Amino acid sequence: MHSGVERPPIAEYGFLSDCRSAALVSRDGSVDWWCPERFDSPSVFGRILDPDAGHWVLRPAGERNGRRTERAYVGDTLVLRTVHQTDSGSVAVTEALASEPGARGHDLGSASPAVLLRTVEGLSGRVRMSTDFAPRPEYGLLTPHLHCQPNRVVAAAGPVSLTLRAGVPLTCERGRVHAEFDVSAGQVVGFDLAYAPSFGGPPAAELDPVAAIAETVQAWQVLQDSHPYDGRYPDLVRRSSVILQGLTYRPSGAVVAAATTSLPEQLGGDRNYDYRFGWLRDFSYTLHALWVAACTEDTSRHFAWAVRSAGRLGPEPAPIMYGVGGERDLSEHVLDYLGGYADSRPVRAGNDAWRQRQMDVPGEVLEAAYLLRDRLGQFDEELRETLVDLADQTVDIWHRPDAGMWEVRDEERHYTSSKVGCWVALDRAVRLAPWLGDRADPRRWAAARDEIHRTVLEQSWNERVGAFTVAFESDELNASVLMMPLVDFLPADDPRMWATIKAIERELATDGVVRRSATEPAGFVWCSFWLVSCLVLAGDIQRATELFERTNAKANDLGIFAEQYDLVTGEHLGNTPQALSHIGQILSAARLTDPTLRF
Incomplete structure (x- = not known):
């Protein structure tokens, strides 16, 4: 693998957790670390350690010049909300590792579904968004086979199966998945990415990303309110x-x-x-x-x-x-x-x-x-x-x-x-x-x-x-x-x-x-x-x-x-x-x- 690609500073990363595994997402919208099975399992996104070790980008299309970004956790949770202000409008990207539906307080993480949730909400104007999904299981050793449908892709390699479900059409090409789409004020586009072992049970049932993020917020907030x-x-x-x-x-x-x-x-x-x-x-x-x-x-x-x-x-x-x-x-x-x-x-x-x-x-x-x-x-x-x-x-x-x-x-x-x-x-x-x-x-x-x-x-x-x-x-x-x-x-x-x-x-x-x-x-x-x-x-x-x-x-x-x-x-x-x-x-x-x- 090679080096020389611009790297975000370590301080640029936000932390997501479902109390079983962890993901790191950069200020610019790239998930550069996720070990979905548990904290110490091999990564499927590992770009923080090598440019070719896997990532999932979701951000406004085009150059960063002129774009302003602010982010914060939602209340006392590990649900991250990032607001991008562009020349044409503004959007909020909200992302979390999903809690088990119905989990509250100290139940959080006991049976988490291993799903990474991301939504894009139009706040003003009209913003062109871009996503680039390039999983590389086993710390980047594997490039998965992609089984593509218009709004659903299964990426399978070695012991890992990842199912990406999206609210927009997806395009597959050589181990990567791309999409560009417009988001207007009041519109919400959701994504969920579910992990499952290749030779085990199926991935979690399809989630409504908006509802699942709301569930996750509530699970974290109940934990902290106690x-x-x-x-x-x-x-x-x-x-x-x-x-x-x-x-x-x-x-x-x-x-x-x-x-x-x-x-x-x-x-x-x-x-x-x-x-x-x-x-x-x-x-x-x-x-x-x-x-x-x-x-x-x-x-x-x-x-x-x-x-x-x-x-x-x-x-x-x-x-x-x-x-x-x-x-x-x-x-x-x-x-x-x-x-x-x-x-x-x-x-x-x-x-x-x-x-x-x-x-x-x-x-x-x-x-x-x-x-x-x-x-x-x-x-x-x-x-x-x-x-x-x-x-x-x-x-x-x-x-x-x-x-x-x-x-x-x-x-x-x-x-x-x-x-x-x-x-x-x-x-x-x-x-x-x-x-x-x-x-x-x-x-x-x-x-x-x-x-x-x-x-x-x-x-x-x-x-x-x-x-x-x-x-x-x-x-x-x-x-x-x-x-x-x-x-x-x-x-x-x-x-x-x-x-x-x-x-x-x-x-x-x-x-x-x-x-x-x-x-x-x-x-x-x-x-x-x-x-x-x-x-x-x-x-x-x-x-x-x-x-x-x-x-x-x-x-x-x-x-x-x-x-x-x-x-x-x-x-x-x-x-x-x-x-x-x-x-x-x-x-x-x-x-x-x-x-x-x-x-």
Whole structure:
């Protein structure tokens, strides 16, 4: 495949979800990413990773010169409405991944029909519209056979069958479908695109796109109306909670780290990873964020996914991540025929981080269980066994080096954040002991917890640097140590902790965005919100508020954050939407609302 085609910036993409799969649509009306079976399945539209990997364009015909475009989500939903103003008139394109008919609230996504809906509504004048449909299943490997009728096309290749149904005549030509049509004020033209496996059941029955979009709006709105949040920045918190719901694989309760694979951390670089899986760290922080946003109805389902995915734990460290269906083996392979976003190679499917040892993970799970203990009610046997296994395992292995929370793929080290995570695991296990049954050993856990605390204070503090550093016996500042006050390891106003916070703000923060380390060129959005929370806990509410608002200004026009932010160009970098970025926004907004809040 080739490169050299103009690419939209990552921030130009809107996010659609049916709580099973995700699509990305550009401001100019091109669906450049859709994995219809589930979040981590192969794409049928993959142009975001290569110009020839499939797309579906729907927009005003002709050049963009003189055209003005505005877009917004419909209420508290992931239904996107884009208004195009042209010299001859204006139209609104509304698009969504369909909810199951009749689904409401937390039923959304349980049996979604895998249908992409798009409508064009004439608002004024008369606008010439154009659509170009070029599916390329299996991440662009396959060009489908087209079975054409005037208003219906079946595109079939390999394991995928796509049925496009349109309110206008369609023309087929060499693996593509075209149409141009006029839309006048008051006229509505609808399209629906239904996925089905080639050798499975038929696609969803034909939907009325207008009615199906209205159903989907109502399903999302009912979900959000049941979660009142009355703190500061309510619009931001609601938007981020909708995005987190959209990153949830509803059948299992898994939350994917992002909707995409291989969008680069640095343009032209090779740190391009697949984030369409459930990390236990992200799972824990997502539960924190949804607790703040009053979205706790699915707590038991989220925990059931984590516990069932893990199975019985042995002496080796707990796996850090799973597939959305609980799969353990997420072995990585390179899609070497794809050019990559902005020529950033390799493009990867799967993620070999599943093999890594990251010892903060048990602490994330035990912290979430402690926070939500009342919501979980009586712990069942599987949950008790898993939490006790995690605590016992932490006692046995905390002294080992690991890969750290940033998943470094080189030599293991004694990372400060990993040791603090081990302390969290044992501290929360001690507090949870009354819920954990006869195998609970709070005395043993407390002794190891206290030893970890002493060790971190002795070996992570660097007198020359005047701060806690990334690892034992290191001189390197790293934003990961900002977690220390957030988990109550040390108060933010402890002299050494406060010195560390100031050093990170001075050396790693630029215009509201914090880099993970001095060697990284881009800011990491999650760390930026960590710094906000640390400033709140230290009592500097004014500076925390200023930083929060500067960081929020880096979101795109739809309120979406990717993983990182280029401090020179202002471009979004990394996979998008990034769950941790939105989690950080919610948690720091909550702390700004109530600085005494602990979670």
